[in-house]
Amino acid sequence: MPSTLEQLGRSRAKLTVEIPWNDLKPHLDKAYREIAAQVTIPGFRKGKVPALVIDQRFGRGAVLQEAINSALPSAYEAAVTESAIIPLGEPDVEVTRLEDGDVVEFTAEVDIRPDFEVPDFKGVAVSVDPLPETETEVVQRIELLRSRFATTTEVERAAADGDVVTIDLLGSRDGEPLPDATAQGVSYRVGAGGMIDGLDEAVTGLAAGESVEFSSTLVGGPLEGEPADITVTVTKVSEQELPAVDDEFAQLVSEFDTVEEMRSDLTSSVAELARLEQSAKGRDKVLEALVDQVEIELPERLLTGEIEARKEQINEQLKRAGLSLERYLEQADEEAKTPEEFWAELEASTERGLKAQLLLDKVADESELAIDQADLSELLVRKAAQAGTSPEQEAQHMMEHNHTGAWMQEIRRNKALALIVAEATVTDTDGNAVDVTGGVPDTASDE
Numbered sequence: 001m002p003s004t005l006e007q008l009g010r011s012r013a014k015l016t017v018e019i020p021w022n023d024l025k026p027h028l029d030k031a032y033r034e035i036a037a038q039v040t041i042p043g044f045r046k047g048k049v050p051a052l053v054i055d056q057r058f059g060r061g062a063v064l065q066e067a068i069n070s071a072l073p074s075a076y077e078a079a080v081t082e083s084a085i086i087p088l089g090e091p092d093v094e095v096t097r098l099e100d101g102d103v104v105e106f107t108a109e110v111d112i113r114p115d116f117e118v119p120d121f122k123g124v125a126v127s128v129d130p131l132p133e134t135e136t137e138v139v140q141r142i143e144l145l146r147s148r149f150a151t152t153t154e155v156e157r158a159a160a161d162g163d164v165v166t167i168d169l170l171g172s173r174d175g176e177p178l179p180d181a182t183a184q185g186v187s188y189r190v191g192a193g194g195m196i197d198g199l200d201e202a203v204t205g206l207a208a209g210e211s212v213e214f215s216s217t218l219v220g221g222p223l224e225g226e227p228a229d230i231t232v233t234v235t236k237v238s239e240q241e242l243p244a245v246d247d248e249f250a251q252l253v254s255e256f257d258t259v260e261e262m263r264s265d266l267t268s269s270v271a272e273l274a275r276l277e278q279s280a281k282g283r284d285k286v287l288e289a290l291v292d293q294v295e296i297e298l299p300e301r302l303l304t305g306e307i308e309a310r311k312e313q314i315n316e317q318l319k320r321a322g323l324s325l326e327r328y329l330e331q332a333d334e335e336a337k338t339p340e341e342f343w344a345e346l347e348a349s350t351e352r353g354l355k356a357q358l359l360l361d362k363v364a365d366e367s368e369l370a371i372d373q374a375d376l377s378e379l380l381v382r383k384a385a386q387a388g389t390s391p392e393q394e395a396q397h398m399m400e401h402n403h404t405g406a407w408m409q410e411i412r413r414n415k416a417l418a419l420i421v422a423e424a425t426v427t428d429t430d431g432n433a434v435d436v437t438g439g440v441p442d443t444a445s446d447e
Helices: 021-038 051-058 060-083 135-148 199-203 247-253 259-292 300-321 325-331 339-366 373-387 391-400 404-423
Strands: 003-009 012-020 092-099 103-111 125-128 151-154 164-173 176-189 211-217 227-241 425-428
Touching (some): 003 060, 012 060, 021 060, 021 103, 051 060, 060 103, 135 247, 135 259, 176 227, 199 211, 199 227, 247 259, 259 339, 259 404, 300 325, 300 339, 339 404, 373 391, 373 404, 391 404
Antiparallel strands (some): 003 012, 012 103, 164 176, 164 227
């Protein structure tokens, strides 16, 4: 099928494609067969309606349109292959010429991957923070285990820090109760924080049956962020007793017989997690440094569409959580302090992310990276571990939701990143070499 390519810019192109009638005829015959099988016309058996009768009843144009729609995808793909462009989205297609019995011509305008030079990987050098000490994290994990297996005993005294209280909450404004700010039988550990500002101070010193009123700002729900008068009533005070950290405790919370074995395993786990996080940060910095060295003109429509999709996703997540963006920024560990700063950072990170993807795709193409069954199996195992499912379930999910192409692309990008970081220099700020191979598939089979 003859085709021509017209470059409309560094990141957009226009294909003009001709479909000779001999190539369209099989699709035309198929369209007639499908219409004949669907319609009932007196005097003709179903499926045996002649083409001339179909033209008279439904119009030749409708049949041609059906045939052209059927022929377009393969004609477009052939033109893309012939022109050697790499589309970055769906094309805008327009039929520009239709000569019945002779030829069909259409144009397809599409965003494409712009051409750019990939910098030398060996010239990339980055540094990351040194590995942190593990003792503090190990102690925190043990304390978390102790709190999970703590016992509580109801006591007849005022609540103190660390006690578990059962409380009723009633929100009001100007003496009128607020139904959306009312809860009963809430269990809360004094000093935990994170529920309502001022709650810890209010319940400390209250015994069962006692109440106190204080002013605060509501969190979550339709009245989030609005001021209210809160009446809290303590219905029960329980003293929490943490288990001793001994061999019996180790046997209760782990697979080990002694505290020493449990602590050693926790230390190893914490150290390995820190190493993986350091490795991931090193890989991210290598890729960021490489992206900073190239000039990639992103298609405007591609960038805008990706930004809008991410904004919609975040807004939906905030809605499900009952949070406004302002409230989220107050609670989260984000550099942005205002919605304007947050959205600006999202737009910048989206642009960096798209450029990184295009860079990795080009590295994969130039290195002719292939994907085999072992690569797919490894990805399914990794996704299953992250989601708490099985590789078989992930494979079924991939097929049912048509993720095969996207996941194959993810594998190629990971392999491209492995090639890049293998050549880069990564150290910590103390000058020690950092292993950045963790979590990146081995590419030795492609060399």
